Every structure is written in structure tokens, then in C-alpha cells.
Amino acid sequence: MTAPSRGATRFYLGFLLIAILVAGGLSYLASPDPDGLDTVTLSGCTLDDAGEPAAGTCIAQNADEHRLADSPLADYAVGGGEGTVGLAGIVGVIVTLVVAGGLFWLLRTRSSP
Numbered sequence: 234m235t236a237p238s239r240g241a242t243r244f245y246l247g248f249l250l251i252a253i254l255v256a257g258g259l260s261y262l263a264s265p266d267p268d269g270l271d272t273v274t275l276s277g278c279t280l281d282d283a284g285e286p287a288a289g290t291c292i293a294q295n296a297d298e299h300r301l302a303d304s305p306l307a308d309y310a311v312g313g314g315e316g317t318v319g320l321a322g323i324v325g326v327i328v329t330l331v332v333a334g335g336l337f338w339l340l341r342t343r344s345s346p
Contacts, residue, residue, distance in 0.1 A: 249326075249330065252326045252330075253323050253326055253327075255322075256322030256325060257320070257322050260321075260322040261319055263318070274292040274293040274296065275293045276291060277289050277290050278290070278291035278294065306321050306324065306325065309321055
């Protein structure tokens, strides 16, 4: 197996830098309520002060909390903290690249001797 060329290394590092900048920087410009499905499921209901359905008929009255709702990256934030959306994006990029890189490494074709 040969080492990657200098151009390939630059490409991968550039890709990583751009992915981290997009995930960490542009996420602050995104909507704080990106889930349109939540809006649709709440239509037809009157909401209480906490934003939960109080009266009416809507799909959201039958909804339960997801089993992973208290996971480290739930609700597009790290540990549920405010202002950590960018950090959650960066962590997501790194985890995705590590998993994908590991799979490519495991499944790579090996040259025959």
C-alpha cells in the first residue's frame, strides 16, 4: 500500500476544514426550530405555555418522547446546552468521518503479492 500523495493529503485536509467550518459556523445561521414535522403535528391544537398540546385534536397529542431524547447530541446541541449547536455539528462531522474512514479501511481491497 502506498502513502497518499501530497495533493491527496491537501484535498482531504481541505475537505475536513470546509466540513468543520460549515457544520460549526453555518449551523448558527440555521433555524432554531428546523423540524417542520413538529409544526404540522401541532396544527389543530391549542398549546400551553410550555408549547405542549393542551386542547384540540392534533397528532402531537399521541406523541411520546423519543428513547434517545436525552442522548449527548439530542436537539442539535451538546448535552442539551444552549449555544452548542455548532459544537454538535463539529462532533457529528468528526464521528461521521471516523466511522466512514474505519469502514473504508476495513473494506479496502488489498493488493495481491
